[in-house]
Amino acid sequence: MPCGQPDSGAAPARYVLGVDVGSTVVKCHVYDRAAAVRGSSSRKVESLYPHPGWVELDPEVLWSQFIGVIKDSVQAAGLHMRQIAGLGISTQRGTFITWHKKTGKPFHNFISWQDLRSAELVSSWNKSLLLKVIHVIFTVLHFLTGNDRYLAPSFLTFSTHQTSMKLSWVFKNIHEAEEAAKKNNCCFGTIDTWLLYRLTKGSVYATDYSNASSTGIFEPFMKCWSPTLCNLLSIPMSIYPPVKDTSFNFGSTDSEIFGVPIPIMAVVADQQSAMFGECCFHPGDVKLTMGTGGFWNVNTGDHLFASRGSLYPLIGWKIGEEVVYLTEGSISDIGTAIKWAQDIELFTNVDETAEMAKSIADCQGVCFIPCLQVSRDDPYLCASFMGLNPSTNRNHLVRAILESVAFRNKLLYDIIVKKVHIPLRTIRADGGVSNNSFVMQMTSDLINKKIEKPANADMSSLGAAFLAGLASGFWTDKEQLKKLRQIEAVFEPQKDSEEYRPAMDAWLQAMKHSPHW
Numbered sequence: 001m002p003c004g005q006p007d008s009g010a011a012p013a014r015y016v017l018g019v020d021v022g023s024t025v026v027k028c029h030v031y032d033r034a035a036a037v038r039g040s041s042s043r044k045v046e047s048l049y050p051h052p053g054w055v056e057l058d059p060e061v062l063w064s065q066f067i068g069v070i071k072d073s074v075q076a077a078g079l080h081m082r083q084i085a086g087l088g089i090s091t092q093r094g095t096f097i098t099w100h101k102k103t104g105k106p107f108h109n110f111i112s113w114q115d116l117r118s119a120e121l122v123s124s125w126n127k128s129l130l131l132k133v134i135h136v137i138f139t140v141l142h143f144l145t146g147n148d149r150y151l152a153p154s155f156l157t158f159s160t161h162q163t164s165m166k167l168s169w170v171f172k173n174i175h176e177a178e179e180a181a182k183k184n185n186c187c188f189g190t191i192d193t194w195l196l197y198r199l200t201k202g203s204v205y206a207t208d209y210s211n212a213s214s215t216g217i218f219e220p221f222m223k224c225w226s227p228t229l230c231n232l233l234s235i236p237m238s239i240y241p242p243v244k245d246t247s248f249n250f251g252s253t254d255s256e257i258f259g260v261p262i263p264i265m266a267v268v269a270d271q272q273s274a275m276f277g278e279c280c281f282h283p284g285d286v287k288l289t290m291g292t293g294g295f296w297n298v299n300t301g302d303h304l305f306a307s308r309g310s311l312y313p314l315i316g317w318k319i320g321e322e323v324v325y326l327t328e329g330s331i332s333d334i335g336t337a338i339k340w341a342q343d344i345e346l347f348t349n350v351d352e353t354a355e356m357a358k359s360i361a362d363c364q365g366v367c368f369i370p371c372l373q374v375s376r377d378d379p380y381l382c383a384s385f386m387g388l389n390p391s392t393n394r395n396h397l398v399r400a401i402l403e404s405v406a407f408r409n410k411l412l413y414d415i416i417v418k419k420v421h422i423p424l425r426t427i428r429a430d431g432g433v434s435n436n437s438f439v440m441q442m443t444s445d446l447i448n449k450k451i452e453k454p455a456n457a458d459m460s461s462l463g464a465a466f467l468a469g470l471a472s473g474f475w476t477d478k479e480q481l482k483k484l485r486q487i488e489a490v491f492e493p494q495k496d497s498e499e500y501r502p503a504m505d506a507w508l509q510a511m512k513h514s515p516h517w
Contacts, residue, residue: 337404
């Protein structure tokens with residue numbers, strides 16, 4: 001019988017699905033009660049580049065890929081759709097679309113979080129007198145009240161990664177969206193919202209707290225869409241979806257899609273989902289994801305830290321009355337730099353890179369400078385190698401790229417230790433680059449901390465499944481989830497971090513010179 005068709009003899013619902021719509025791949029895993037993967041499927045995300053700096057996704061292609069991986073993974077597991085107890089959806093953050101409320105027709109493609117079309121708008125706002133006035137007003141309010149909700153606006157700066165500026169660009173440049181918004185007929189949605197809308201044939205229009213807080217338009221202290229920011233950027237408040245719990249019964253998929261309705265029991269942003277999948281449930285737990293980019297997340301419990309510079313507050317998840325906050329710092333060009341090195345044939349298989357790096361004592365002075373440094377957001381910076389000489393070979397270039405990952409991990413870790421006043425507990429790594437033993441060991445040495453790596457690096461899929469499983473009663477509580485964790489490797493410090501000092505100092509010097517290029 002074909003996968004997805006009703007089957008009166010099928011076994012009871014004993015499996016959950018975790019789908020992760022990432023920046024490069026859409027993945028679906030079928031999990032049993034032991035959290036073992038019974039079937040999987042993945043498809044490459046096809047990004048579009050219609051103009052220099054623009055990055056888009058075709059909504060119909062993404063929809064086809066999403067449905068395809070679900071069907072293929074269930075089939076690979078040898079199961080029928082009616083055996084699925086629930087679906088959890090993890091999505092890349094900040095990628096959004098707008099569409100007409102009555103027709104469901106999009107006004108444009110998905111605009112990716114990587115898109116730079118708002119660069120000029122960002123630059124203009126960050127230099128504006130109005131923004132300086134806002135800084136002064138909120139600095140005074142924070143001084144007078146001591147309330148941390150006024151701290152973040154006191155040093156507000158815009159970046160191209162934020163949804164807010166790109167959404168402002170939409171209403172300035174896409175007339176149909178602007179007109180629809182005036183008549184309350186425009187819907188805004190990140191990928192999770194749009195998938196919910198499509199899966200339920202338009203009957204569910206919602207997002208969750210983790211996705212909302214990742215847009216930069218949502219006020220995490222007040223837990224609502226920010227009227228102040230929307231007024232500032234002339235974005236109508238009517239466009240936003242209701243915000244629901246992360247682990248929540250959002251309704252069921254239309255039965256025509258998979259043959260039977262499947263309960264949608266969780267939607268969650270990918271980094272928060274990975275945090276949940278790693279079982280970082282306690283204040284001080286740390287998750288390090290190294291994929292397309294790098295993300296350090298610290299569980300700050302019920303306390304929302306407003307911090308300057310490289311760290312920013314997020315809502316991790318909301319389950320009933322429980323709201324868990326995170327502090328996050330990010331670094332760019334981790335997986336993308338390694339993929340680029342593969343594309344220009346520095347190596348054939350990514351698994352080779354750790355051994356290539358270990359085969360030489362050092363980089364012989366070669367430094368790799370990524371596009372975006374840890375402390376700034378300049379869309380015009382470009383990557384570069386420095387210190388090349390006649391004896392430089394592929395191994396030196398590959399090692400330089402991998403060292404830059406570990407060095408940036410060290411910089412961001414030091415910022416976290418300085419600014420997050422919570423004792424840090426376990427550090428757990430995931431993402432494709434966590435499979436690289438050279439990066440993992442060097443990071444452990446530099447920060448002088450033990451780092452755990454799970455058996456399954458696809459933590460965003462697992463986190464979405466865990467959240468869906470809790471909502472559906474498939475799993476009972478977080479204590480049960482902790483027992484399902486499987487650790488593949490533990491990296492403990494083997495070298496004194498001072499041994500890396502000459503190489504890191506040279507790299508920092510190269511970083512200082514790079515902005516002038």
